[in-house]
Structures are given as structure tokens and as C-alpha cells.
Amino acid sequence: MPAPLRLTRPLPSLDAWVEAFANAEIPVLAETAEALELMRATEDDVDAHGLAEMISTDPLMSLKVIAHASELKRGRLMADTETVTAALVLMGITPFFRAFGPQPTMEAALADHEDALMGLSRVMQRAERASRFALGFAAHRADPDAAVIHSAALLHDFAEMLLWLHAPALALQIAALQDADHSLRSAAAQRQVLGIELADLEQALMQRWHLPDLLMRITNDKHARDPQVRCVHLAVRLARHTARGWDDAGVPDDLHDIAELLNLSETHALKLLHEFD
Known part of the structure; x- marks a missing residue:
């Protein structure tokens, strides 16, 4: 069984990141x-x-x-x-x-890195909440691919999870940059520390592992106008913004976009979101 990585420096290219993560153990x-x-x-x-x-x-x-x-x-x-x-x-x-x-378990893999284990746990919890939101949106829209939309939201941030596991020091650097500057976008912080964006790594890994085309498309935020992609994107965004409570500055914009997606008033949409949660 392949051993977990413990990368401390960024790799030279997207291909190098794909090669490293594709062959690493996943706890x-x-x-x-x-x-x-x-x-x-x-x-x-x-x-x-x-x-x-x-x-x-x-x-x-x-x-x-x-x-x-x-x-x-x-x-x-x-x-x-x-x-x-x-x-x-x-x-x-x-x-x-x-x-x-x-x-193998992530708790054992990160037994000597409590900060990274906490960071990974937060991403895992966020993914699980995002999958519930996405399934709720899809069910409300009577989407026949609701189960796939649930899967896509659950897997949406798996590259970030793998980063916490295999390169905890680099994941902590990205978190520190964003803690110091709340306006810094995740993609910009990732480029600064890793030299790549995790969204690109994720799509490349999905191709490498021959994951289904529909799952790859729904997970890809670059198709943001597609209603199925929008279900996942908004679910992930809301789960991120409400991870520490519902008073984040991004929530009103999320609520506006979700109400539009579900063809509801914002008041009704908010009531529905609390039911999903």
C-alpha cells in the first residue's frame, strides 16, 4: 500500500502535483x-x-x-x-x-499534526454540509440527477482535503494568508503558495482516475451558468460562508443567488436553507 506523502515545498508543475497525489494513499x-x-x-x-x-x-x-x-x-x-x-x-x-x-485513517496519518487534522476536519464537515444543501436544491428543482449533484458537492473540495493530508505545512500557509487578509481569494492564495489552483488539480485528478464525465462537469465551477453546476457551486459557497455561523458578510449574496436559482423569495429561501441544515 502506498505511503502518505509529506510534502513541505511546492512541486514544479500541475503534472507533478497530479503524479504525486494520484499515487498516494488516501486515508x-x-x-x-x-x-x-x-x-x-x-x-x-x-x-x-x-x-x-x-x-x-x-x-x-x-x-x-x-x-x-x-x-x-x-x-x-x-x-x-x-x-x-x-x-x-x-x-x-x-x-x-x-x-x-x-x-488507513486520517487521524493516524495526521497524529503528529493537530493543526492540519483540525483544518482537514473543517473541510470534511463543510463538504458534508454542502452535499446536503446541494441535494436540497436539486430536489426542490426536481432535478433527475439529484443524487449525482449530491456526489459532486461532496467531492467538490477533495483536492483541498488531499493537500491537508499530504502537504499540511503548505495547507497551513494558505490558511494563514487568508486569515491575515479576508479579501484574499482562495485561488490567489493557492497560486501564491502552491504555484497552481486546487480546482485545476482536482479536474486533472478526476481525468486521471477516469471519473464519470457528468460528475466532472457538475464539479467544475467554470460551467457556472449550468443550473446543475450552480446547485453545487452555491451549496459549496454557502457551506463555506456559514461554517462558523450565519452572520458572514457573504451570506446575503448567497441567499440572493439561491433564491433566484430556486425561484423563491429570499425569506422563503432562508427558511428552506435552515431546514436543509
């Missing part, structure tokens, strides 16, 4: 690893929906499962597996447990 939440072992012990009683429900609260385990299924179906005439449930149905329960043995 998961300790509670996910523990739940998988409990389920493994009673494998005959496990079904795809119950297993998917547990995995879908962990963005990095979800990423591993979807990437594995995408690799399995390469070259075969099968439907894309844009969600954890679809990936598990394609694989089957026994082959899943055979492919995924006891999982």
Missing part, C-alpha cells in the same frame, strides 16, 4: 474505517444502499469507491457510476470488501 475517517470492519464481519447482511449511506458521509472514502468503480468499468459498455450506490451495485458487496481491506 479515510476513523469512524468510516471502524464501521467498514463491523460490516465486514456481517457481510451477508449488508446491502448496497445501507453501505452507501454510511460511506457517503465520508468524502474521501466516497472518492475511493467511485474511482475504483470507474476503473472497473473502463472499456465496458456500462452506465457511469456517478454515485457511491451505483458504484457498489456495479461492484457487488463481496468484491467491494475484497477490494477495500482495513482502511
Whole structure:
């Protein structure tokens, strides 16, 4: 099993970042690893929906499962597996447990780096909230791809999660820059420290792992006018702005754009958002 990286300096190019991250071990939440072992012990009683429900609260385990299924179906005439449930149905329960043995955990990987573990935990929690917002928006719009939109929001910031895991010192530098200047945009801080933007790394990794086209498109903020992409983009934005409460200066703009997306008044939209949350 590949070892976790511990990069302390930026790599020379986007290709170098892709190569490093594509081949590195991806740990998961300790509670996910523990739940998988409990389920493994009673494998005959496990079904795809119950297993998917547990995995879908962990963005990095979800990423591993979807990437594995995408690799399995390469070259075969099968439907894309844009969600954890679809990936598990394609694989089957026994082959899943055979492919995924006891999982390394992020808590163990960052045991000596408490600040980075806290930073990573915040991104993970934000992703889980964003996926709930995005699913709520998609359901309100009666979007047939609601489950894929949920997946896309959950995975939207996976490159940032991998950075906290594999280059914690660099992730902390970016966080420090943004703490010192609240007007500094994430992409600018990333370019300053890493020489690349994490959004570009994410899309390149998704291509490398042959993730489904629909999932790649919905995760890509560059298609911002597409309503499905907008569901994810606004969900991620709101989760970021409300991570420490609902009084952030960015929330009124988020609320305006979400109300427009859902064709609601801002008052009604706000009530709905609190229900989603």
C-alpha cells in the first residue's frame, strides 16, 4: 500500500502535483474505517444502499469507491457510476470488501499534526454540509440527477482535503494568508503558495482516475451558468460562508443567488436553507 506523502515545498508543475497525489494513499475517517470492519464481519447482511449511506458521509472514502468503480468499468459498455450506490451495485458487496481491506485513517496519518487534522476536519464537515444543501436544491428543482449533484458537492473540495493530508505545512500557509487578509481569494492564495489552483488539480485528478464525465462537469465551477453546476457551486459557497455561523458578510449574496436559482423569495429561501441544515 502506498505511503502518505509529506510534502513541505511546492512541486514544479500541475503534472507533478497530479503524479504525486494520484499515487498516494488516501486515508479515510476513523469512524468510516471502524464501521467498514463491523460490516465486514456481517457481510451477508449488508446491502448496497445501507453501505452507501454510511460511506457517503465520508468524502474521501466516497472518492475511493467511485474511482475504483470507474476503473472497473473502463472499456465496458456500462452506465457511469456517478454515485457511491451505483458504484457498489456495479461492484457487488463481496468484491467491494475484497477490494477495500482495513482502511488507513486520517487521524493516524495526521497524529503528529493537530493543526492540519483540525483544518482537514473543517473541510470534511463543510463538504458534508454542502452535499446536503446541494441535494436540497436539486430536489426542490426536481432535478433527475439529484443524487449525482449530491456526489459532486461532496467531492467538490477533495483536492483541498488531499493537500491537508499530504502537504499540511503548505495547507497551513494558505490558511494563514487568508486569515491575515479576508479579501484574499482562495485561488490567489493557492497560486501564491502552491504555484497552481486546487480546482485545476482536482479536474486533472478526476481525468486521471477516469471519473464519470457528468460528475466532472457538475464539479467544475467554470460551467457556472449550468443550473446543475450552480446547485453545487452555491451549496459549496454557502457551506463555506456559514461554517462558523450565519452572520458572514457573504451570506446575503448567497441567499440572493439561491433564491433566484430556486425561484423563491429570499425569506422563503432562508427558511428552506435552515431546514436543509
